[in-house]
Amino acid sequence: MLPGAVVGWDLTAALVLGDALGVPTTAAAELLPVIEAVMVAKLNEQMERPNG
Numbered sequence: 001m002l003p004g005a006v007v008g009w010d011l012t013a014a015l016v017l018g019d020a021l022g023v024p025t026t027a028a029a030e031l032l033p034v035i036e037a038v039m040v041a042k043l044n045e046q047m048e049r050p051n052g
Contacts, residue, residue, distance in 0.1 A: 006043045009036045 011032055018028035 004047060006040050006047075008040055011036065 009032075014032050014036075015025065015028050018032070019025060
């Protein structure tokens with residue numbers, strides 16, 4: 001974690017949550033890094049805006 005920025009997700013926790021929800025582990029492992037990259041970029045863009 002950096003002050004004022006998001007650097008990533010806890011992917012271990014995300015995989016466990018996906019498993020608990022019935023998401024196949026291989027699908028989650030394939031998709032989560034891609035989703036994480038987009039979400040981190042968008043969250044950081046949003047935090048840089050003056051209205052947050």
